Amino acid sequence: MPLLPSTYAEAVDRMRRRDFIALLGAAAVWTVPARSQPAAMPVIGYLGSESPGPYASRLKAFREGLAETGYVEGRNVSVEYRWAEGRYRELPALAKDLVNRNVTVIVAPGGAEVALAAKAASATLPIVFELGGDPVALGLVGSLSRPGGNLTGVSSLSVEVSRKRLEFMNELRRGTNVFAFALNPTSPTSASQLKNLQAAADSLGLELVALKASDEKEFEGMFAAVREMRAAGLVFSSDPYFAYRSDQLAALAVKHGVPAITQSRDFPIAGGLMSYGGDFGQSHRHTGVYAGRILKGEKPSELPVQRVTKVELFINLKAANALGIAFPPSLLSSADGVIE
Amino acid sequence: MTGRRAVARTDPVSDPPSAPRTSLFKKYFRALFAAVALPLLIASASETWFGYHDQRARLNDRLDAEARLAAVKIQDFIEGIREQLGWTVQLPWTENIDDRQRLDALRLLRQVPAVASLTLVDATGKERLFVSRIGLNRIEGGDDYSTKPAFLGARSERAWFGPVTFQGGSEPFMTVAVAGNRSAVGVAIAEINLKFIWEVISAIRVGRTGEAFVLDGPGRLVAHPDISLVLRAEEAAQQPLEGLRDAIIERAGQSATGRDTTRTTVVAAMAQIPGLDWSVIVKQPLSEAFQPIYAALWRTGGLLIAGTALAALLAYWLAQRMTGPIRLLEDGVARIGAGQFDHRINLATGDEFERLATRFNEMAGELAISQERSERISRLRRFLAPQVAELVDRTGDDSVLDGRRVEVVVVFCDLRGFTAFSAQSEPETVMAVLGEYFGALEKVVSAHEATLLSFTGDGAMVLVNAPVSCPDPAMRAVTMASDMQMSVQKLLVGWRALGHRLGFGVGLAMGPATVGRIGSEGRLDYAAIGNVTNLAARLCASADDSEILIDRSAASAVGSAVPLVELDARLLKGFNQPVPVFAVVIGVGQ
Structure with a gap:
């Protein structure tokens, strides 16, 4: 409106006045609202x-x-x-x-x-x-x-960007080359995600260890396995089962001291290290x-x-501190959300 | 002229003017109504016409401004990206990738959500760095861009905008390439997700419900508030929008009317984004855009109706005011024409009508006077010679008719043998004879300026020296009697030839008599009362055919001027003594 030329503003003003006059006329007709009952609420x-x-x-x-x-x-x-x-x-x-x-x-x-x-x-x-x-x-x-x-x-875009999670984890854990990949075998997309990630790992020159979990009870064992194999980090596949259990996963990551990245921002918010996925x-x-x-x-x-x-990267600096890891500038400047 | 006057005079009452073909009221009403309504109509029509064009031009300007504003917003969006890309081509390339260049690239992705991926190419056209939101980043990818249009375009134009492509047949993308200000810094090539224009385009409102959308050069929908329409990337569904653009182009950039995808009739205007070959089109539902125009039309229509009604009322009132006095005048004139000279037309309009009414009233007054006069004249004419009557009338004094005693000569005359003749003859013959007879007598009486008092049967009584006195009345009376004899004798010759045995005798006497008007209002006569009248009548009765008998007074008054013969004194009825009688010798001394 402030960009408009004043003549236009005047015209609009006049129009309003006319509308008002027209409304006065119409008011008499429209004072009785048609209160037709909706047949049934959808x-x-x-x-x-x-x-x-x-x-x-x-x-x-x-x-x-x-x-x-x-x-x-x-x-x-x-x-x-x-x-x-x-x-x-x-x-x-x-x-x-x-x-x-x-x-x-x-x-x-x-x-x-x-x-x-x-x-x-x-x-x-x-x-x-x-x-x-x-x-x-x-x-x-x-x-x-x-x-x-x-x-x-x-x-x-969560499934498609699974590989980016590996890339971010690799960026954070420079100098290491073994990463664990968590996937839910019951998910219809698990096979394609594994294939996708394996290809990414190959192009990045990394070794990928796939860990399967389709039930909450298997989470504890999975984190323990990561710690035991001394993998540099745990990358979660995109899976709603994991996404809806971010709090649980974050707690386990802290407990086991495992750097992990999931698709949901709920994870770093709950104390996890990172997340990258669709909004x-x-x-x-x-x-x-x-x-x-x-x-x-x-x-x-x-x-x-x-x-x-929108695909968003969330990082938790507190979790990084606890793990004794420092985020490189590339990740810090890429992050859409930083939890301190 | 004379004929018409004659017609008008015949009888104004019994023959009223035929009903007019059309009334003055109607004429005035029509004229006055037209005089008010016509200019109103013309004014309204021109007001409507110019108002419509004014409003249409205003709408055109407004939509044009909206389109340009929308185009500026879209351009700002693209320019913003181009500017941001410019930051990534600041440093010259060295053998190894500088970490700062990588960070710049990553920061760009964070800052410009619309950038899906960014490729940095060095001066030779070799890909040095690739960062993406979805795919894996690459360093020193080494792909050759030196022959690609993005690289070449950016090198020659500083900034290059690629064609719009639809990823997966759905999402609109565009490649933007920006070169640094030195060739050593290379070129930044970014994939732009055009879905992000949605935030710009959906924020644009034209009027209350109007929207904007963007078409690329070939007419594909790039941005629309309904993102699903863009994602459908379906030509058939977008056809109406392209049609709108064609309509605007056809009208040389003026706003055009057409239908949008929801089949709503809209008014649309367009602005081009320079350098992109994109058309930003704003559209507003016709009903909304034309609302002020419709409002103005309704208002004009209402005013026209009100104005026309007012004109009719005004014309009615004025026509009434004009024809009212005319009707009054007409009525008045008819009354006056019918002889109601005392009628007065009462008009106080203060204008020509009042003057006309005054004239008519004056005319009526004059008519009354002249009618009175002519009535008097006709009354006098009954017994006065016409010229005498005129004279009396001219003086305006009829006191001459008042009663008085005066020396008069009374002349009587009648036909001999008339009773027998009238008994034998047909009435027509009798009337014809009498007509000729009295005609001749009247002529003579008139010639001698005597007063014809009455015709009775076959006789007549004539008075000399009253009411108008004359010199030597006896002489005049004798001469007149001689003339009477001569005139009538001539007739008698003819009648006798027809076998009518008639004669004519005259008697006259001179002496004092009381003269004046006698009778009632309805019937008025002039009479001479006295012995002289009786004597003259007796002398007449005793006169033979072709004889004129006169009494002593007359004879002595005439003296020797006329040859007289003194006859034996006769015993006349009503007279105790024999009366001396003289006969006028006819034909002697004449």
Whole structure:
């Protein structure tokens, strides 16, 4: 507005006055609002792999996205939640349950497992996913620009940037060349991530030791193994199971004195060393926006898959101190968030 | 002229002017209404026309300004990246990679989120450093860039902007290459994720709901507030937006109207980003953009209706004011024309109408006077010779008709044998004979300026020296009687030829008599009362055909001027003594 020429500002001013006059006339007509009862509040089926606790920040972002399209939970939309409480095998049944409840749209955030469970449950009900992998490679959509089916959603770049975690760890631990790689064998993306990382390790001239964990109970042993093999650091694959257990992993990393990097910023915030991955706040907000747009009548087949634009590096200086490591300037200057 | 006057005079009451084809009221109303409404209409039409063009031009300017503003914002975004890239090409390349160059590159990635990857190339076109958000960083990659357009373009233009590509068929990317100010510092080549323009483009608002979007040279959507439209990278879906651009180009840069992707009719204006071949187009829904225009049109329309109504009212009132007096005048004139001369037209409009009414009133007054006069004249004419009547009238004094005693000569005459003739003859014949007879008598009486008092049956009574006195009345009376005899005798010759046995005798006497108007208001006569009248009547009765008998007074008054024969005194009815009688010798001394 201050950039506009004054004549324009005047014109706008005049317009306002006219509008006001027009409004006066219209007011008489519009004082009786058409209070047509909405036939029925649309229902969103929300499929979560964990419990509401770990999801809290994601849910907040999701609701923000919904609000951007004009939907507020409880006011003009209701949400049916189904939580797998970390038991990913139960996801398909929960998805089926949502389909049977005849919800308007299913929101399946938090990884490929959730998205695949939702896809298996219905081929017609609109589904909005949120994951870190490549939805085309996972067979969720035909292409990013034209999903084609009943699914669309948001992809963070977490899976793709797994190799960058190794690079950052290598940058931090110059002079060493053995690193451990944690992956969840039950994850649909584990194979591709391992292959990806192995290629990166080869190009960087590093030795990679893959450690598998698909249950919380295996975490302790994994950290112990890293310490025992004297690996320079532990690089986590992108996996929601790990991401939602950042606090636990951070505590174990501190306990075992293992420098580790995961995908989620929750990890350094909880006391871990580093994280590098897509901004889940952004991805979950977009999920909310897409859910809202589908509620408004848009078809998932015409909504292109969105990739989050932001990949963030978080570092924890306190954790580095405790480990007796100093961050080099390259990492310090690259970090989006530094925890002191 | 005379004919029309004659028609107008015939009878104004029984023959009113035929109803007019159209009323004056209607004419005035139409004229006055047109006089007010027409300029109003023309003013409104021109106001609407110019107002519309004004508003349209204003809208054009406004959208143009918005487009330029949006273009500046987009350009700032790109320029910002270009400037940041400039920082990475400051130091000349040495054999080994300087850590500071690496840090600069990493810092750039942190500071400019839109940069997905950065490649630093030395003066020979060899890749020295590559940093990325997704891929692994490389040092001394060694790829040859010397023949690539980005390197060549940056070397010649300092900054080079590549074409827009859609990664994975969805995300728009563009390569930007910037050369340092010395060739030794090489070139920085960055992959820009254009999705980041979304933050700029979605913040642009045109009016209340208007938006901006960006098309690249070939017409592909680069930025739009609805990012999914960009990510769809679908030509068919973006077709309307390209259509808008074509429409603007067709109108030589003026804002154009068209439909956007949501089928909403919009007004759009465009600005180019120099050096990029991108078009920044702002669009605003037509309904919103034209709202002031519509408001102005409604206002003008309302004013026009109100103005027209007012004009009609005004015209009605004025026409009423004009035709009201005219109706009053018409009515007044009709009354006056019908002879109601005492009618007065009451008009106090203070203008020409009032003057006209005054004139009519004056005319009515004059008409009343002249009618009174002509009535009097016609009354006098009944017994006075016309010229005498005129004279009386001219003096305006009819006191001559008042009663008085005066020396008069009374002349009586009648036909002999008329009773028998009228019994035998057809009425038409009788009337024709009488007509000729009285005509002749009247002529003579008139010629001698005598007063014809009455016709009775076949006789007539004529008075000389009253009401207008004349010199030597006896002589005049005798001469007149002689003329009467001569005129009538001539007629008698003709009648006798037809077999009518008629004769004519005259008797006259002179003496004092009371003369004056007698009778009632309805019937007024002039009469001479006295012995002389009786005597003259008796003399007439006793006169033979072609004989004129006169009494002694008349005879002595005439003296020797006329040859007289004294006859034997006769016994006349009403007279105790025999009356001396003289006969005028006709044809002698004439």
